[in-house]
Amino acid sequence: MFTELLDKLKNSTYITLETTPGHSPKFSNVIDKLESLGLQNLVDGFSTTDNPLAKLKYNSLFAAKMLQERFNKPVIATMSMRDRNIIALQSDLLGANESDIRAILALTGDPAKLSDQPHVKGVFESDSTLLLDIIACFNSSIDYAGKPFTVKPEPIYPFGVVNSYARNPKTLQKKMQKKVAKGAVGIITQPVYDIESTKLLLELMENAKQESSLGTDDATLILGIFPITKLRTAQFLASHVPGINVPDIWIEKLRRANEISPEEEYKVGFELSKELFESIKEIHPKIHLMTANQFEIAKDILI
Structure with missing residues (x-):
């Protein structure tokens, strides 16, 4: 399952869809929605988020297990x-x-001060590179202390974000x-909104791989898209x-459409997003689609 996903990441079209578990003891309703739209047939895998904005949500690892079992598709679980x-x-x-949850997206995490829970304090023993080090161990x-396991773990495939x-684009390259x-093995970008930024990010990634003497040149940039x-x-x-740049032309077109009607606003925004998706797919078909669980939009973008 995971080797096939990595092969697509390196050699073919690769599309994953983000899912955000809810403030609920059930995740099955999200899976049912995905299945009702047939989205499992339009993507190569999914991801699950881990309490974004420090808001209490269903556990990302359990959600990933449920998605994999339902669709037999690999899931990248955020930690x-x-x-x-x-x-x-x-x-x-x-x-x-x-449990075969072995694709892990390592995040530092949003500040605890954003939380909806009282008296929350962030742990933050380090940034996300610590988790990448743990996975390497x-x-x-x-384990991270150097103690051998009694049984060798199955391979874990780490992902990062940028x-x-x-x-200063050089700061992105350094990260x-x-x-x-x-x-x-993959670095997922925050949403991109123009082709110039896409090309620059790809160039920076190539430079980063060439200048990294410790890592692998198999690492692939995955472009985030948020319609x-x-x-x-x-x-x-x-x-x-x-860390996100929305071009002025997008804002201006949406402003003009907003003055006409909500329907026109949606139409213009969707057309801009769909055109961007298709353009990026031609240049670098390694895409992570984020829709804040608006899966109908995801389907319309993908078909």
């Missing part, structure tokens, strides 16, 4: 450094390993290089989310 110390990270990886059949925009050196169908979403991303 955040915010909520776990070194012991908990390793314990979760051990349990996930026997597991793949060498030792912003899609920075005033890519660091995660390549730590063994990431925008509302003006307020575009303005929020442009103004309040670091």
Whole structure:
């Protein structure tokens, strides 16, 4: 399952779809929605998020297990450094390993101050590179303290993330290089919104791989796409989310459409997003689609 996903990542078209577990003891309703739309037939795999914005959600590892069992498709489970110390990270990886949850997206995590839970404090023993180091140890059949396991874990495939925009692009390259050196097989970008940024990110990734003497040149850049169908979403991303650049032309077109009607606003936003998806697919068909569980939009983008 995972070797096929990695083969597609390196050699073919690769598309994964993000799912966000809800504030609920059940994840099956999300899976049922995916199945009702036939999305399992349109993507190569899924991902599950880990309490984004420090808001309490269903566990990402359990959600990944349920998705894999229903669709027999690989799932990349997110693990955040915010909520776990070194012991908990390793314990979760051990349990996930026997359950065949072996593609892990390592995140530092959003600040705990954003949480909806009282008195929450972030753990943050390190940033996401610590989890990449732990995974490298597991793949060498030792724990982070260097103690050998009685049974060798099944291979774990680590993924990382990087912003899609920075005033100084070299900072992005350095972050890519660091995660390549730590063994990431794929690096997923924050959403991109223009082809120029796409080409720059690909160039930076190639430079990062060439300059990384410790990692593998098999690491692949995966371009994040988040469709925008509302003006307020575009303005929020442009103004309040670091590491993302929404072009002025998108905001202007959405503003004009917004003045006509909500239907026109949606139409214009969807057309911009669909055109971007198709253009990126031609240039570099390694895409991670994020829709905040608006799976109808995901299907319309993918078909």
